[in-house]
Every structure is written in structure tokens, then in C-alpha cells.
Amino acid sequence: MRACEICSGSHLEQLHRQHFLFPGLPQAVHYDVVACRTCGFAYASDIPDQSALDQFYQNVEHHLHTDLPPGLARIHGDFFHFVQQHADLASDARILDIGSGMGHFLAHFKQAGFQRLLGMEPSPAAAKLAHEIYGVEIRSATVDAFVTEERFQLISLCGVLEHIADLRNSMAKIAALLADDGYLFIAVPDAEAFGKTPPAEPFLEFALEHINFFSAVSLDNLLAASGFEKVTVISQHNDFYDNHYLLAMYRKTTKAAKRFTLDAVAAASLLSYVELSRQVLRPVEALAEQLEASAEPVLIWGAGALTSRLLCDTRLGKANICGIVDRNRNLQGKPLLGVTITGPDELAQHQGATVFIASTTYAAEIRDTLIQQHDWRGRILSLATGAR
Helix, strand or coil: CCCCCCCCCCCEEEEEEEEECCCCCCCCEEEEEEEECCCCCEEEECCCCHHHHHHHHHHCCCCCCCCCCHHHHHHHHHHHHHHHHHCCCCCCCCEEEECCCCCHHHHHHHHCCCCCEEEEECCHHHHHHHHHHHCCCEEECCCCCCCCCCCEEEEEEECCHHHCCCHHHHHHHHHHHEEEEEEEEEEEECHHHHHHCCCCCCCCCCCCCCCEECCHHHHHHHHHHCCEEEEEEEEEEECCCCEEEEEEEEEECCCCCCCCCCCCCHHHHHHHHHHHHHHHHHHHHHHHHHHHHHCCEEEEECCCHHHHHHHHHCCHHHCEEEEEECCCCCCCCCEECCEEEECHHHHHHHCCCEEEECCCCCHHHHHHHHHHHHCCCCCEEECCCEEC
16 A cells, blocks of 8 residues: 655545456456545555566566557657757757667657767666667666666656656655756656546556556646756647646756645546546447357457456456457467467467457557458457447
8 A cells, every 4th residue: 555655645535446357367456546635646556566566567568669650659759849848958968768668769869969868668678679779778777776877967757657656766766866957857647637538448547557647736746845846847638549648847956845735636537537437438348248148259359458457347258258369479378367368370260250359559450450461250349440
């Protein structure tokens, strides 16, 4: 259980309990989405400790795109443009990107002429690919394990803070790595926007690794307490994930704020998000019940976060599942509901089955693969398009 990382409060309001069933796990796990009644910060409690989360990132290679989708490329370009607008950096500035993935964001700095670049990424495979594709140095490490004598003029955290369990200690370490008056760039999902429109996937923002839900107010509270002053914060939509991100620039100072501003929006937004997700889930629940009742052979394409939630939130796990397919080689060979996950090359043995595409981002691509490459003759179902 977590006390509030901003004010240390322990008087919490429970907003939602999210269940997950992952490959290799014999039973479902969960976390509780809560809001601190003292300062309003919203986060997940009853979670694995930080070392377990670090192991999760090291062993499961997330989001390794050797061919970067155009939507993701636009996101990295937008982030870089924001940094250019709001950070006054010399060409010889030392830049550290924490959570670098394959180095897509750092590559923008290299293309702009910056040479003193370093990335930090828990996944060794991602770090290796970054060097091969972009020629940038990325060290395989976590924030806690990273050691260097260097001090940086810019540190970037793109999609990182929502994953960190021990925010206070991590922010102290990050502040120590930053030179005096250095800049800190943050991109993090905007919790205030969660409840405004129905999500593409029910409970999409409640991934196992998403454990902090920042509004602009709670982000400012955390950063001010860690010795940073705000330069600017904006909320920006991205079409790839169909959500909003906070893009924030802060600067290191010598003083840490001791007071916080009450976050009066996060809890209400998350409660609205839960209701909107339930509305999106209802037709999926009905579809899962139909598949269970028909007992028709069902092939699930996708063994990731969406599947992990649907198997807990609907009757999909009660259907006659004949196979589960995923392109992620780290998942192939692992059991899920007693079914061994395979790659797409073994689709032929299930020809004619009803395919349930457990993805929204790549649903159209998967559908085209089934039809064009595998001449699929069975039904194809997805959250986005229903049946073929």
C-alpha cells in the first residue's frame, strides 16, 4: 500500500479496482485507483514494489518499434518542438533522456546538432537497438541504479513519471543529476482529460505499469516540493493513443516548496473515466457473452494489456479459446488460461475460427494481415469495427 507521494497523506478515497490476468500468472492480480483526501493526488495503491516493476520492464520488451509508426513519430517530433520552444540550450549542452526506449526522442537532438547525448533505459534490447539504429549511447539502467559524475543541462522524462512507485526518491536523484538552473522536460498522461471523452479501449489508462495519474496541479506539487520552478505546462492531444499529455518544462532551483495546492480535479475526472469506460465495455461484454454461449472456436490476437483486462472484466475467458496469438516473442510460449501463446506463423492450424482482435491501435493492421496474408475465412471481431 502506498501513502501519498506528495503530502504523505494516508486518508484515501478508493475510486476503482482494476484487475489484470497476464501470461504466466496462475491467477488475476489487481491494484486500487485512489485519491489522496488531503492534497488530491490520484494514484494506484496495492501495487508491486519498485524492484518488481523494474524487473517487469527489463524482462518484457515494451513498445520496441524498429519501424516507427507515423503517429508515434509525430509525438516525438511534438515533444522535441516543445523543448526547443521553452529551453535555452547551447549546442554543447549535456542532455540525458530517462526511459529512452529505442532512442527515438534522442535522435531528434542528434539530428539538430546536439552531440553530448545520453539515454537511460531498463530494457537492454531497446538500448542495443538505439545504438544500432541511431548511433546514440543508452545505458541499460534504472534511475535508482544509474551512477555518473556528469551533470546535465536538460533531463527529459517522456512517459516515465506515471510508472515510478517511489516518486520522492526518484525526483531527488533526478534533481541531483541536473546542473544548477538546468531544465527538466516531462511528458505524462493528463489525468484531468481522462473523463472528458470515451476512451478507445475501456480502462486503457489503467495499465499495470501506470500507477500515477497526474493533473497539472499534482505535477506542479511534486516538482515544486522537489526543488523545481515551472516554466510552462500545456495539455496536448495526440492522435496515436487518442489521449492528452501534459507537456511540462521546469527549471532547477535551490528552494523546495513546503506547501501544496489542492488538486480538486483528478478524482472527479477519474470517476468520470471509470463510468465512460464501463459504457465502452458494455458492447464488449455482450459480445463476450455471445461467444461463450455459441461455444464457437475463438482465436484471440493479442496477449497484452487489453486482453489482461478483458479476461477479468468480461466473459471472454469463458469462451472456447482455441489459440492466442501475439507478435511479442517474449510472450510466445507462455500460458494464458491454459492456452500457450504462439506467433502469427502458427495461424494456419486455427483457420476458420472466429478471431477476436484485442487491440485498437493495430486493429486495422491485424485485420489486413489476416485477410491478405492468411486468407482468413472465419469471422473477425474487434472493439473498433465489430464483425466482418
